[in-house]
Amino acid sequence: xxxxxxxxxxxxxxxxxxxxxxxxxxxxxxxxxxxxxxxxxxxxxxxxxxxxxxxxxxxxxxxxxxxxxxxxxxxxxxxxxxxxxxxxxxxxxxxxxxxxxxxxxxxxxxxxxxxxxxxxxxxxxxxxxxxxxxxxxxxxxxxxxxxxxxxxxxxxxxxxxxxxxxxxxxxxxxxxxxxxxxxxxxxxxxxxxxxxxxxxxxxxxxxxxxxxxxxxxxxxxxxxxxxxxxxxxxxxxxxxxxxxxxxxxxxxxxxxxxxxxxxxxxxxxxxxxxxxxxxxxxxxxxxxxxxxxxxxxxxxxxxxxxxxxxxxxxxxxxxxxxxxxxxxxxxxxxxxxxxxxxxxxxxxxxxxxxxxxxxxxxxxxxxxxxxxxxxxxxxxxxxxxxxxxxxxxxxxxx
Numbered sequence: 001x002x003x004x005x006x007x008x009x010x011x012x013x014x015x016x017x018x019x020x021x022x023x024x025x026x027x028x029x030x031x032x033x034x035x036x037x038x039x040x041x042x043x044x045x046x047x048x049x050x051x052x053x054x055x056x057x058x059x060x061x062x063x064x065x066x067x068x069x070x071x072x073x074x075x076x077x078x079x080x081x082x083x084x085x086x087x088x089x090x091x092x093x094x095x096x097x098x099x100x101x102x103x104x105x106x107x108x109x110x111x112x113x114x115x116x117x118x119x120x121x122x123x124x125x126x127x128x129x130x131x132x133x134x135x136x137x138x139x140x141x142x143x144x145x146x147x148x149x150x151x152x153x154x155x156x157x158x159x160x161x162x163x164x165x166x167x168x169x170x171x172x173x174x175x176x177x178x179x180x181x182x183x184x185x186x187x188x189x190x191x192x193x194x195x196x197x198x199x200x201x202x203x204x205x206x207x208x209x210x211x212x213x214x215x216x217x218x219x220x221x222x223x224x225x226x227x228x229x230x231x232x233x234x235x236x237x238x239x240x241x242x243x244x245x246x247x248x249x250x251x252x253x254x255x256x257x258x259x260x261x262x263x264x265x266x267x268x269x270x271x272x273x274x275x276x277x278x279x280x281x282x283x284x285x286x287x288x289x290x291x292x293x294x295x296x297x298x299x300x301x302x303x304x305x306x307x308x309x310x311x312x313x314x315x316x317x318x319x320x321x322x323x324x325x326x327x328x329x330x331x332x333x334x335x336x337x338x339x340x341x342x343x344x345x346x347x348x349x350x351x352x353x354x355x356x357x358x359x360x361x362x363x364x365x366x367x368x369x370x371x372x373x374x375x376x377x378x379x380x381x382x383x384x385x386x387x388x389x390x391x392x393x394x395x396x397x398x
Contacts, residue, residue, distance in 0.1 A: 004133040008042070020353055026336040031382035033370040036355040037332065040303060041294040046398040050253070053285035061281050063272040067092030067286045069291075073242070073257045074290040080207070081218075083225045083233050089262040090235060092269060092339070093237065093284060095277045096254040097205040097243035100268075101169075102131040103275060104258075106169050107267040108199050111136035114167035115197075121152035123176050123357055123364030125203065127167045140165065143363045150179035152165065154192040162196040171203040173210065173217050176360045176369040177324030177332040180210070180217045187223040187389055194237050199264065205243035205256065208297050210327035211256050212305050217327055230314040235260045248290040255279050304329045307372040307379045314383035317398050318390050329372040332357075336396040338366050346395055350385050 020032045064070075070087035077091075079082050086093060091354040094100035094160055099290075109116055111130065118132035129139040144150045170189055172181035186202075193200035202220040211215055220240055222232070229235035239260035244250040258268060272278065279287070311331055315322050321334035337345040340356035347354055349350060355371070357364025374382060389395040 002134070004130070004136075007070055008130060008133065015081035018203050019348075022080070023348075023351065023353070026341035028351060029163055029381070030351050030353070031374055031378055031385070032353045033382070034355045035269055035373070036246070036371040037251050037373060038246065038249055038300075038329070039373055040299060040300060042253075043290075043293075045293070045296075046248060046250065046290050046390045047291035049202065057284070061278040061284065063269055063278050065278065066284045066288070068280060069093050069288050070323050073259065077221065077242075077259055079294075083219075083221045083230050083355035085146070085221075085233070085235070085259055086262075090259055090265060092265050093270075093279060093280045093287070094256045094258055096245055096251075096394070097203065097256040098127055098242040098278050099200075099254070100126040100241050100256060100258055101125070101203060103271065103277070104130045105135035105137050105167060107271045108264065109137040111138075111244075112164065113166075115306075117153070117161070117165040118167045118169065118196070119152070119157070119165045119305060120160065120169040121171070121174075122149070122361030122362055122365065123367070124169070125171060125175050126360070128171075129165045129361070132167070137166070138164070141361060141363070144177075145363075147230060149181075150174055150177040150324050151181060151185060154189050154196075154198075156290075159306045162192070162198060165196070165198045167199045167201055168193055169201050169203060170220065173204075173206040173327035174355065175206065176328045176329060176355070176364065178326055178328045179332075179369075180215070183223050183226070183369040186220050187226065188219060190220060190223055190227075190238065193287045198237070200238050200262075202238070202240045204240050206246060206328040207242065208247045209301065209304060209329055211308070212298075212301050215286075235262070237261055237264075239264050242309045244287055244290050247300070248287070250290060251295075251299065252265075253279075253283050253286060255283055255290075277286070279284075303376070304372050306376045307374070308381040310370070310376060310383055311370060314387060318387055320389065320397070323367075331370040332368065333368045335364075335368050340364070340366055344368060347386070350389050352382050352386060360396050370372075 120128035243256035358366030390397040
């Protein structure tokens with residue numbers, strides 16, 4: 001067995017997927033806030049684009065992706081960030097953001113060289129660590145805290161950690177906390193990474209999932225353009241991962257993109273044919289439709305807003321402390337009593353599934369993540385059950 005697989009064991013949220021399916025099969029109502037897999041239907045125009053593109057003869061897709069898809073991603077990036085990117089030099093379609101994040105260390109870390117480390121914050125997305133370790137690199141987590149707004153401050157890290165880092169991950173809006181970052185913060189991280197010779201990778205798969213009333217989270221692409229030119233941006237040392245999974249309800253389609261430094265894009269184009277992860281061309285056609293439209297994204301934002309309002313109102317009434325939770329479709333709650341695993345276990349008796357914060361690394365201990373997956377009505381029902389359980393003493397409230 002690969003030593004990284006042996007050391008890491010099961011993927012943190014896989015157990016919750018299995019648990020949710022087993023509990024759902026029992027036929028009793030279940031309120032599953034664990035795995036971030038929205039239940040809202042994929043818009044019909046996207047499904048139609050996929051169906052219409054299924055060919056009579058199926059052939060291998062190319063690692064570079066369809067030129068039309070690269071162009072549509074570039075058009076969306078310009079519309080969303082104001083930054084003009086070259087679809088041939090700056091853009092690479094991927095099979096969702098997760099596999100791109102996991103595989104990126106293979107292209108940028110030298111496990112036998114002086115820069116074998118990957119910096120990332122904890123709590124955080126598991127593939128930052130797992131990708132580095134399977135690439136025989138060195139995982140270098142930095143604890144995040146509510147006091148710092150769940151932000152990773154590269155400029156505050158020890159010089160030797162930055163000197164050994166080949167890669168540093170940012171993720172704002174942040175999974176699991178829902179925290180956001182401002183342009184000044186992002187500019188400091190980019191400047192520090194460039195000064196220290198570290199590739200900065202920004203996971204922005206939740207960039208379009210934010211409250212309708214704002215604020216609209218910025219992209220690192222914007223701060224790179226601030227320091228150069230929006231029409232001819234300097235993207236050196238920078239890669240940004242985007243995804244259609246939450247933005248367009250396409251989690252099962254596996255479609256995303258890397259945008260950034262032409263040299264880093266070139267390296268990933270070299271890498272990816274060895275892995276064979278290019279999306280089928282009919283999925284790419286569906287992605288073209290998805291990236292081209294904003295109306296369905298606004299509708300999804302409004303739906304997530306309604307769910308967020310239900311659960312935030314409940315948390316306020318119940319005295320549950322909320323941190324972050326400014327964007328994404330996650331709420332981050334302090335676990336009453338401080339033991340996130342025990343509280344998540346206690347919730348199961350009420351057929352509510354929440355993710356203990358430790359599933360996102362040691363920095364998440366003492367917290368719970370709620371993914372806004374159930375319908376608005378489902379959120380209301382779960383909140384009522386949870387509130388009654390606190391009132392009757394079967395669950396602690398704070």
